[in-house]
């Protein structure tokens with residue numbers, strides 16, 4: 457049976473189908489979609505799709521990120537439709553829907569990459585933007601290929617404990633530790649506007665950093681975020697990206713394992729979920745053309761900590777995309793002075 461949904465007339469007069477009404481159907485009921493939104497096949501046109509990509513054959517340590525998309529869906533049942541940090545109702549601004557899962561052959565990484573790129577291209581063909589939920593970080597490469605085909609070389613903000621610009625593992629080129637080196641080699645990303653955020657942890661050697669810098673990446677480490685603060689980091693990232701088409705790739709291990717234990721290659725000393733969410737809010741008004749949130753591995757999660765963090769990350773990304781590049785920067789996300797719920801002092 458189809459439960460009662462929140463509905464809206466969108467800014468352009470279109471009828472928009474929202475989430476299941478939580479005041480009428482309890483949150484735990486019904487088959488899960490992201491934020492209890494409709495499926496793409498229940499709406500006429502989807503502006504922003506949440507797409508699961510349950511593929512984890514590219515991992516170098518713990519596996520299980522194939523179970524990520526449905527875990528994030530389950531952990532998103534409590535999300536509410538109004539985002540006070542941005543004073544925005546993303547599901548009333550445009551049609552957001554769950555596109556289900558895109559499958560990659562778990563026994564053939566090269567074939568999986570091809571089919572993920574093709575599936576993403578097909579979904580975007582009708583003008584839909586995507587927030588993909590992985591899956592391991594291997595999937596960023598085919599997603600970048602699909603976005604490059606539409607936009608040319610994109611700016612990239614890569615939130616991750618890891619550089620993921622390594623070359624090969626066991627001779628394999630396509631793994632979760634190598635997508636951004638391949639993306640650089642293929643000319644998918646704009647070397648003038650690519651940044652890692654939240655980087656930390658041991659490397660194999662100094663060559664890792666030399667290679668990474670040669671590809672054009674800047675680094676804001678997790679310690680930089682702690683020392684310089686969220687607002688300084690946001691303004692640095694905004695300067696770097698400008699008005700270029702921007703792809704955001706967020707590995708949930710950018711969060712400290714205390715905030716996101718359910719992941720495959722955890723590293724101590726990470727960012728808090730508050731820091732990450734605030735930085736994402738600070739991207740308001742940038743031209744985000746696509747995003748992924750990857751590496752949620754539920755077998756290592758506890759009490760849905762990681763799933764909930766990922767669900768909120770997806771929600772903030774959807775909000776910034778729904779507000780679009782015409783949104784005024786410096787909205788409520790900008791710090792304490794114009795704070796949540798519009799209550800704080802001017803000074």
Ligand SMILES: N=C(N)NCCCC(=O)O
Pocket residue numbers: 516517593618620632633707709720721751
């Ligand atoms: N993309 C993620 N999550 N991890 C990459 C780790 C690569 C390594 O094993 O050194």
Ligand SMILES: [Zn+2]
Pocket residue numbers: 616617618707709710721751
């Ligand atoms: Zn990582």
Ligand SMILES: [Zn+2]
Pocket residue numbers: 593616618620632707751
């Ligand atoms: Zn990664």
